[in-house]
Amino acid sequence: MEHADYVYTTGMDESDLEKRLRTGDHGVLALADGNDAYAVPLSxxxxxxxxxxxxxxxxxxxxxxxxxxxxxxxxxxxGGATDGSWSVHIRGPITRSERDVDEATLNEWFPPFHLFDEAVEDVEFELYELEMASVAGRETVD
Incomplete structure (x- = not known):
């Protein structure tokens, strides 16, 4: 990497991880079926x-x-920019949540849903819980 531009990163401490997770609201979920992978952006x-x-x-x-x-x-x-970036990776089992949550609570917990070429009445929602078996974060160093 003699001629490649780079920045140094470091692991996040627990308080920085908590802050990033509390203040964020979206990311990408990666799933698998055998040797086939699938990733989808979610709130x-x-x-x-x-x-x-x-x-x-x-x-x-x-x-x-x-x-x-x-x-x-x-x-x-x-999150990322030329002057700084960070990421948090959460790994664990994922299961359908049995919590009974009303629409007002969903609207409080999640940002507005983005519709793509579908009618709102044709979209169903389910809650899934991702067990936080492993949580790791990295951020750029000043």
Whole structure:
């Protein structure tokens, strides 16, 4: 890497990890089915006791299939700019949440849902909990 530009990074301490998770609301969930991978951007809610994901469904069953076949999922939230960047990786089992949550609470916990070429009445939501078996974060060093 003699001629490549680079920046140094370091691991985040627990308070920085908590801050990033509390202040963020979206990232990318990576799932697998055997040797086939699938990643999807999702909104999340973190309350220090649990990490919840709002998963939407419409005509596409791809997410459901991958959620059923994934033993250990990975969720990455991140931010970046030329003067600094960070990322948090959460790994663990993912399961459908049995919590009964009303729409007002969902609207409080999650940012507005972005619709893509579908009618709002055709979209269903389910909550999934990602067990935080492993949490690691990195950030650039000044």
């Amino acid at each position: 999340y809610h973190y309350d220090e006791d649990q990490f919840l994901l709002r998963v939407s469904y419409h005509d596409d069953t791809t997410k459901r299939r991958y959620l059923e076949t994934t033993d250990t999922a990975t969720f990455v939230c991140y």
